[in-house]
Amino acid sequence: MGVLDGVRIVEIAGIGPGPFCGMLLADMGAEVILVERAGKGGDMLDLGKHAIVNRGKQSIALDLKDPDAIEAVLRLIEGADALIEGMRPGVMERLGLGPDVCLARNPRLVYGRMTGWGQHGPLAQAAGHDLNYIALSGALWFSGEAGQPPMAPPTLVGDLGGGALYLAMGILAGIINASTNGVGQVVDAAIVDGSANLMNLLLSAHSAGQQPLERGRGLLDGAHWARTYACADGLFVSVQALEPQFNALLFSKLGLGDDPDFKSPYDPRQWGPLRKRLEAVFASQPRQHWIDLLEGTDACFAPVLTPAEALDHPHMVERGVYSRTDGVLQAAPAPRFSTTPSAAGKVPVRGEHSTSILRKAGLSEEQIQRLI
Numbered sequence: 001m002g003v004l005d006g007v008r009i010v011e012i013a014g015i016g017p018g019p020f021c022g023m024l025l026a027d028m029g030a031e032v033i034l035v036e037r038a039g040k041g042g043d044m045l046d047l048g049k050h051a052i053v054n055r056g057k058q059s060i061a062l063d064l065k066d067p068d069a070i071e072a073v074l075r076l077i078e079g080a081d082a083l084i085e086g087m088r089p090g091v092m093e094r095l096g097l098g099p100d101v102c103l104a105r106n107p108r109l110v111y112g113r114m115t116g117w118g119q120h121g122p123l124a125q126a127a128g129h130d131l132n133y134i135a136l137s138g139a140l141w142f143s144g145e146a147g148q149p150p151m152a153p154p155t156l157v158g159d160l161g162g163g164a165l166y167l168a169m170g171i172l173a174g175i176i177n178a179s180t181n182g183v184g185q186v187v188d189a190a191i192v193d194g195s196a197n198l199m200n201l202l203l204s205a206h207s208a209g210q211q212p213l214e215r216g217r218g219l220l221d222g223a224h225w226a227r228t229y230a231c232a233d234g235l236f237v238s239v240q241a242l243e244p245q246f247n248a249l250l251f252s253k254l255g256l257g258d259d260p261d262f263k264s265p266y267d268p269r270q271w272g273p274l275r276k277r278l279e280a281v282f283a284s285q286p287r288q289h290w291i292d293l294l295e296g297t298d299a300c301f302a303p304v305l306t307p308a309e310a311l312d313h314p315h316m317v318e319r320g321v322y323s324r325t326d327g328v329l330q331a332a333p334a335p336r337f338s339t340t341p342s343a344a345g346k347v348p349v350r351g352e353h354s355t356s357i358l359r360k361a362g363l364s365e366e367q368i369q370r371l372i
Contacts, residue, residue, distance in 0.1 A: 002029020003340040007175065010035065010076050011057070011084040012097070016130075016155070017163030017191065018086030018114040019053035024168045026056035027333035027342045033076055033357055036350050038063040038372075049347050052330045056345025058353040062371060069371055070096045075361040078106050081178070082171045086114040089124050099186045109184040110174035114167050116158075118190030130158035130191070137162070139195035142202065146216025162195030217268065224274035225250060225265060228304055229282035236304035237282060237290050250299040254281055 007030040011022040019034075026032040034057040060076075062069040074097070077083060083102060085092050092098050092113075099111045116133040117123040123136075134140040134157050135150075143152035152158075167189035178184050202220070205211035211218035220226060225247040226240045241247035244265070251262045261277070264270055282290065287303055294301035305313060307329060311322040320332055325344065333342035351372065358368045 001340055002027070002342050003337050004028040004030040005340070007031065007082075008080045009033065009082050009084060009171075010073070010080045012073075012087070012092070013037065014086035014114075016086065016114075017159040017167065018084050019051075020160055020164040021112070021114065021167045021171070022057060022084050023053045023055060024164065024333075025171070027344060028337075029340065029342065032057040033080075033353075034059045034348070035064075035073055035076075036061045038069075038351070046350070048349075049326050050328055051347050052328060054347050055330075056343070057348055058357060059348040059350055060354045060357045061351030062354075064095055064097075066371070067096070068367070072358060072361065072363060072367075072371060073097060074102070074105050075363070076357070077102050077109060079361070080106065080109060081175050082110040082112055084112045084114065084167070084171070089115065089119045103184055107184055108178040108182050110171050110178060111184065111186045112167050112171045112174075112189065113186060114163060114189050116163075116191045118192060119188045130155050133191040134158040134162065134195045137192045137196040137199070139199055141213070142211075142215055142218075142221055144215060146214065146222075150215070157198070158191045158195050162193070162198055163189060163191040166194035166197070219266075222268065223265065223271050224278050227275060227278070229279060231282055231287040231290060232284060233286040235287035237287055237294075238302050238304055239294075239300060241300040246298055246300050249297065250294075250301070253293055253297065253299055254278075256281075 004025060007025070009022060009025055009030050009032045011018065011032055011034050013019070013034055013036040022032045022034065034054060036059055038061045062072060064070060064073070085097075102111055103109055113119060115124075116128045116130075117126065131140070131152070131154075134152060139157050139162065140150045140152055142150075143157070144150040167187065170187035170189055174185055174187055202211055205218065205220065206213065211220060216222045219242065226242065228236050228238045230236055239250060241250040247265045248257070251257050251259070251265075256262045256277075261270065261274060290301070291303050295303070307322065310316050311324070311329065316322055322329065322331055323344075324330075326346075330344065333344055336342070354372045355368055358371065363371075
């Protein structure tokens with residue numbers, strides 16, 4: 001019984017941020033009906049038990065080129081609170097499942113549309129992926145070292161941060177609104193919009209003169225106390241001791257508290273030379289040495305772990321952040337609710353729930369047999 005118990009979502013199968021949004025809602029207790037392609041899907045869609053984004057969903061397999069299958073989806077939509085789709089603009093309309101048709105069948109429906117470029121604009125019909133969207137929005141610019149090509153963690157900033165999370169927020173806001181006035185609407189969740197919106201915190205720092213547009217020159221990406229460093233064993237650690245009391249503690253623990261060079265931590269002219277000094281310090285010992293010295297203190301430190309290493313870290317273990325379920329490494333639902341906790345359900349087999357879903361939608365046994 002999660003916090004979204006009683007909420008029903010119809011998700012048209014896709015890849016990337018749309019399915020991830022559906023997973024978030026399923027984790028929180030929503031009934032998510034995943035409409036998948038009949039038969040065997042393409043490599044990007046057919047991940048079997050490894051499709052973590054499908055956990056907790058019910059799967060129905062239909063041929064959406066069949067008018068009867070489209071009618072079956074519309075029957076499902078009649079009883080749904082929201083729909084998730086991630087097609088290029090116009091594809092759902094051509095299928096006969098566009099917003100006008102769906103809202104005519106269910107006026108309170110929240111129609112969630114997930115794209116990279118958005119539903120309109122000069123690039124709306126162009127192909128693209130996460131890296132392209134965050135490049136155009138400006139969100140990629142600060143990712144990487146000065147003088148080097150920008151690089152961001154794959155999918156996290158765009159598909160998931162600027163895409164799936166904004167779509168989930170929009171859908172839930174739309175459902176709340178529809179619950180008060182009975183009127184649904186279309187949620188246009190574009191990764192270029194969401195990833196640009198994520199920049200507002202950095203843009204505040206830029207406007208205040210703390211984050212120049214040159215990479216490696218700002219408080220958050222240029223200072224020696226806000227970096228990752230290589231250790232003697234080739235592993236890495238991170239420090240981001242932004243406030244004076246924290247970077248003073250960091251330098252003290254590193255044996256540099258009395259070094260005059262480290263007395264002006266906010267002077268950008270000193271950052272380059274002091275980075276070199278800290279590179280030599282951290283490279284002098286293996287990662288575990290720095291964990292023993294700094295972890296758990298106010299030096300604002302953490303080792304850089306792989307997800308497999310994070311699985312076994314004591315803090316992550318106590319909180320149950322990662323698990324191996326059915327042999328698949330995955331992260332637990334987030335955020336956490338005190339009264340209605342979320343739960344990670346099993347990944348369904350393609351079409352596993354086709355018969356039961358169609359029966360609930362009121363189709364006859366003859367109609368069901370024809371569709372499946």
